[in-house]
Structures are given as structure tokens and as C-alpha cells.
Amino acid sequence: MENRINGDDLLAAGYKQGRILGEALKAAAALQHLSREEALALLLKVKDYPENFLDDEKLEALATAMIEEMNKPADTTIALVTEKKEYAVYGKEYIEEGAGKQMAVAMQLPVTAAGALMPDAHQGYGLPIGGVLATRNAVIPYGVGVDIGCRMALSVFDIPADAFYANEAKYKRELIAHTKFGAGAGFHGQYKADHGVLDSDTFNITPFIKQLHDKAASQLGSSGGGNHFVEWGIIEFEERDEALNIEKGKYLALLSHSGSRGMGATIAGYYTRLAKDLCRLPKEAANLAWLDMDSEAGQEYWLAMNLAGDYASACHEVIHRKLTAAIGARVLAKVENHHNFAWKEIWNGEEVIVHRKGATPAGKDVMGIIPGSMTAPGFLVRGLGNEAAINSASHGAGRQMSRTKAIEQISKKDMQAVLKENGVTLIGAGLDEAPMAYKDINQVMGAQQELVKVVAKFEPKIVRMADDGSRED
Template identity: 35%
Template sequence: MTHYNLLQTDNAKPIKMWTKGVPVEEEAKTQLTKTAQLPFIFKHIAVMPDVHVGKGSTIGSVIPTIGAIIPATVGVDIGCGMIAVQTSLIASDLPDNLLPLRHEIEKAVPHGRSPHNRRQDIGSWQNPPSLIDSYWQQLLPGFEKLTEKYPRFLNTNNYRHLGTLGTGNHFIEICLDEADRVWIMLHSGSRGVGNAIGSFFIEMAKKDMEAHIKNLPDKDLAYLQEGTEHFQDYVDAVHWAQEFARLNREAMMNNVILAMRKVITKPFTTHMSAVNCHHNYVQKEQHFGEDIFITRKGAVSARKGELGIIPGSMGAKSYIVRGLGNEESFCSCSHGAGRVMSRTEAKKKFTIEDQIKATAHVECRKDANVIDEIPMAYKDIDAVMTAQNELVEIVHQLRQVVCVKG
């Protein structure tokens, strides 16, 4: 018995969907079918249970390609992903009032974004601490190489965005696992500079394909062909942005730990019990005996024994998982619960009272600006986990007690 649903159309590679028991929009299926029509798709597209329509391409999809990469499938939040750390603290070590802890974390990590007409952006460092300098030194050689050829990237938020959270669904959480142990978990990507790199190469792909773009199922599927100058430049730039994203999460984690030590007087230790994993990225991997490019657009690598993180929505459960190495899914799993409605729809449908009720057990903001992140705007995380039980096994179940949103 297959654990996936098969979507097969004429002139397209098969689409294997681990979506049993979870809703899938018709638009998402249409979007996936267009991608599956491209001639360089390898074997089939794998679809995760958190699948939903995305800008440019479908979120929750794993796209294997030979000889080409579609920049829009990687998107503009290059290297977006998760990091989680288990501490030696337990629930009773946390203060009864968690508000000072949330405020200390908010002070330690720039988050959100100021309106464009404000001179200083609250989401950027004004004077980055020395910790940020040490991380930036690791990124500087690659950045110099990138900007030598593309000086446009000098005029981006790069150094000042390192160690900052961003907006939207990016978050920092203090969580408790099934044994009441305290975890720190956060979600972010390559920030302003990654967005600039993604946007630029999406446009370059469209420009390079000007003569052929009308033959594509969708202009957002413009691709760069291996062997061309822009292809290699994109691969190099994406690799650098993914490294920025990884170090960005590491720097934030260090600052969150320092913030916690200011509020929690009991000494504690931390260790990386889970991983620092991307869920929007492209890299070369071997599958079915071939070296191919794998683009995970809202999906996590789940090789056999590999640890990963699947966060639920704000106020729902999250999971630390171990990959089962399912080759049919190109060793992948979902990157979260997945939205069931757009941000605009959520803001129209739900009220501040709904948000307060849904997050009653979490110390977090409960104002109008976070209604688009309300748990009801997302799929049921339990159904999502059941749909992918042949892709991963659950190691820990986490519940939030503090949540900082961008």
C-alpha cells in the first residue's frame, strides 16, 4: 500500500503527495502540475503534507532537477530554517511571570521592521555587538567575492541583519518537551541580503529566457541552465546566503541564551540536541544513483537518522524528528503545519479576542499585527504528522510557553 497520493497528468512527471488526511488547495495542485511539466525534472516531484500555494512555486514541495535550477522555487527567503537547543533547565526553573523573559529576548534580538519612512529600522542592528562581528568575519570572504562581480549587493542589509529575526512567520520560542525540559527554538533565514540575491536571480532567469519564456507553463518557472555564467553565479550566491542563514540562527541563539541568563538566576547548560536545518534551499545530492539538484521549498532533509525540526503554528505543538530516509520523498519531510488561508484572509476572519484565546497558554504578543499568525490559519499539526509517518519518527514533542514574533 502506498502512503502517498499520486497526481499524474499528461506531459508531466508524476507528483507523489504525502497528504492523506490533510487539505490541499486545487491551486496548489495546478501550481505543482506546471512545475512537473518542465523537461529537466528528475523522476517525480515529492509533496509534503504542509503543502500550499506559494509565490513563484508551491510551498511544501521537493523539486529534483538535472542540469538546471529554478530560482523562484528556492524563493527569496534563501536558507530559511530552524535551530533548536535543549537546556538543562526544567519547567519549574522558569519564573512564574514570563513577561520579563520575553522582554529580555526582544531586547537581545532585533525583530520586526519599521515603516520605510523611518530612518532607523528596528529590525536591524544600529551598533552590532562583537559577537556579530565574529560571525560576519566567517561570511566576509564569500561576500567580497560575490560583490566584486555584483556590487549591487553592497547596498543591501547584510552585516546589520546578521543575528536578527525579521518579520512574518519568523519567531523565537521557549518550549517545554514531554518531560518538562526547557528548549529554545527559533526560525529565520538570510534576511535582507538573501531576499536581494533571490529577487535578482529570479529576474535574471526571466531575462535569460526572454525568447523562450512564452513556452513555459508559468513565467515564474524561468530557470538557469547548468554551464551558463548566471547558473554558476547563482549557485555560489545561494550557497553563501544559506551559510548566512545558518550563522544568523546561531548568532541569535547565542544572544537568546545570554538574555535568558539575565532573567533565570539558576546556572544552566545547553547542548545542540537538534540541528540547525534549512527548509528553503537548493543543494547537490545523490538520489536513485544520480547526482542531482534538490530544491526544498518549505521542506526539511530527513535522511535516515538525521534530526530535524517541524514547528507547529503559534500556540500549537512542535516536533523534533528523526528522518527515516524515505527515498521516494527524496529523504524529506514537511517544514511545519502549512497555512490553510492567506494572511489577508486570517486578518479578516479572526479578531484580537480569537488570538488571545488561541494563545492563552503562551506569553506572546496578542495584538492586531499578529492575527495573521493565529493557529487557526494553519493546518492541524497532528494530521500533518500522521500523513508523514513513513518519512520521520517523532523524538520530542514541544509546547511553547514564550513566543517572540517578528
């Protein structure tokens, strides 16, 4: 007797396409001695009560497969939004394809409200460097970045340019004496700095944050590797600036760039792993895992991120305080701004979390600093509050060459020639930070005239970076 049960019969009986349907067809073939009706009735029972057939020699395989399928962990992957969301791009001709692809994926997150790509953008980890992303009630650790609160700080002194040129050796000596660079670098004993940020109650919110205190204390006032720097330069105001109360002219200035050191990197790593456990996304978006702001983890990260931002600011304050005292100068104005951070802001009438990964806040009349490279000028700017750009601008020139490519293609001789041509003294740095590895800052600034207004131009003169160009760990 042949019961001739086929796949359509099994689908009509409630079986689903896939492995189970295949096992059911095998079971049907093993029941050829039964009538079609008897076999179908039996297969229906197996579907509804598989545990009753685990000891049945002809139906055991089907029953086992069905129980395994029922006990398989549910797929909790969060689907990306398929509807295409537009985002503003500035200086598109200067932005590599990889950065655009990363931004497009970020725009597909179900929590995304808006996005923008700055003209210095290049591919990063998760959100591209130069990417701005506004989300609803969610914070993305890798949307902030590893070096949480990385920032620029500028001090303008009451010392005219001529006085600097007459005493360059002194300024070089003091820069070396009062700065420290490199991954893991820090201070010990009597050389350790002090700052109120170390007394913050936020260090006590969790055992994890508390155990970072000693590292933070030892690294306070130091700078990391990679593109972090402290430099003397000449800043020129072509007209009097009323808000800063600075007259037209050229002044000595100190510019620094670094972040929250090992503490920030450790916080970033910990909460990114937690976000990935709690928020499962498709492979292409995995590094954009977020923490809900209403969750305990989200609130913890928010507090830790802000602590890291305050700590980064304190590091700059210590550096500028030491060097100001060393040269016996008076500060005429000080400007600083974070990048690699997230803010609660009102955008398009709603509260959003704005992630600026390698992007400068540029709300209406907000001051910021956009550096070029060790030989290219930097710019003191005032934000124009462009909503399409989510009130943001670039955080620098941006890389046009990867670190590996720079080391392969740029010689020490080439780098020294560019430094000499621009009258820059360099202390430290590797070939991966050579000026030629960066985009043309003038093109980048030209692409964001809708975003910021230039207030003054800064020309680097004595630049200190990590001796080997090492990056923060």
C-alpha cells in the same frame, strides 16, 4: 483575363498558412491582367527575393510583410513536456487544489527528474510551498524561494521545565532584549554583531554580491516579519535519546525561525529576473525559469545561494548565543535545518539538484524541526530517508487560510482566547499569523509517518514575532 489563383496554388508554390498567405492572395488579385502561369511565376519570385519588390506598387505590401516575417525575433520559448510525470503526494486531503496545479506544471519542465508534495503544501510563487523538485543540472531561483536558506534552529538547555515556570518574567525580558524583528530591521553601532560569515570570500565574486555586505552586516542576528519567530518552550523527550545524549524528561528550549533577511531577498529577485531573461517558458511556468549549472549565471547563483544559507545560519547562531549567555544556561543539544534551499544529492542513482521550498530535509537519520503554530506543538524529528518523498518532510503545519482571509475572519479577541487557553505569552505578531490560520499540525504529522520519526515534542510558551506581522522585503 482572370488568373484564378487560390490558396492551394500558393501553398503548392511554397507559401505558408498565415498572414503571408493572405497578402499573397491579395497580390494575386492585383495581377489579374497576367496569365495564371505569369502571375504564379512572379509570386514565386517575390517569395524567394522579396527585397527586389519593395518598390513594386502591386507587390510591395507582400514583399514588406515577407521581410518583416523573416526579421521577426525567433520564438525561443522552451516547450513543456507533454508526457505526464507522476509525483508523490502526502496528506492529499489537506492540500489545496492550487498547490497541486503548480506542482503539475513543475513536473512538466524538461529538466525535472522527480517531485513530491508535502502535507503542509499550499500555493506559492512558482513552486508551491511544501513542494520538492529534483532537476537535472539546473537550479530554479523561485524553486528555492525569496527567503533563501530560511531555517529552524533549536537549542535544548540544562534547565528543567519547573525552573522556567518559576521565572517566566525573566525569560520574557531577555527575549525582548536580545531579539529584533521586522522587514528592514537591523542593528547599528555597538549593537552590531560579528560573525565569520561576513569575512566570506563569496561576497567578492561579483559587484552585485559585494554591495550586499553592508546590509548583511547590519541585519546579522535579527529576524524578519511574517511567520518568523523566536520562542521559549518546553521540549519533552519521552525516552532517552542516545544520539543527542539527552535523558528522558522536560527541558527548556529555544526555537527560532527566520532566513537570510534582505540579502537573500535581493539575491532571489536579481537571479530570478536573470533566469527569466535566459530561460523563456510558457506563461504558466514563467516563475520556474532555471539557470543551467554549467553557465556562469548558474554558478554565481549557486555560490550566492549558499552564502545566503550560511548567513541565515549565522543569524540563528547569534540569537542563540546571546540568549544562552543571558540566561546562563548550558546547551545540551542543538539541531537546525534549512528549508527554501537547493542541494546536490544522489537520487535514484543520479546526481540531481533537489529544491525544497518550504520542505525539511529528511534523509536517513537526518535531524530536523517541524513547528506547528504559536500555540500548537512543534516536533524534533529524525528522517527515515523515503526516496519517493525525495528524502523530505513538511516544514511546518502549513497555512489553511490566506493572510488576507485570516485578517478578515479572525478577531483579536479570538486570538487572545486561543493564546490564553494554551498558556502562551505572545509578543508582537499580526492576526495573519493567528493559530487558526494554520492547518492542524497533528494531522500533518500523521500524514508523514513514512517520512520522519518523532524524537521529542516542543510546546511554545513565550513567542516573539514582528510587531505588525510584516513580511520581509
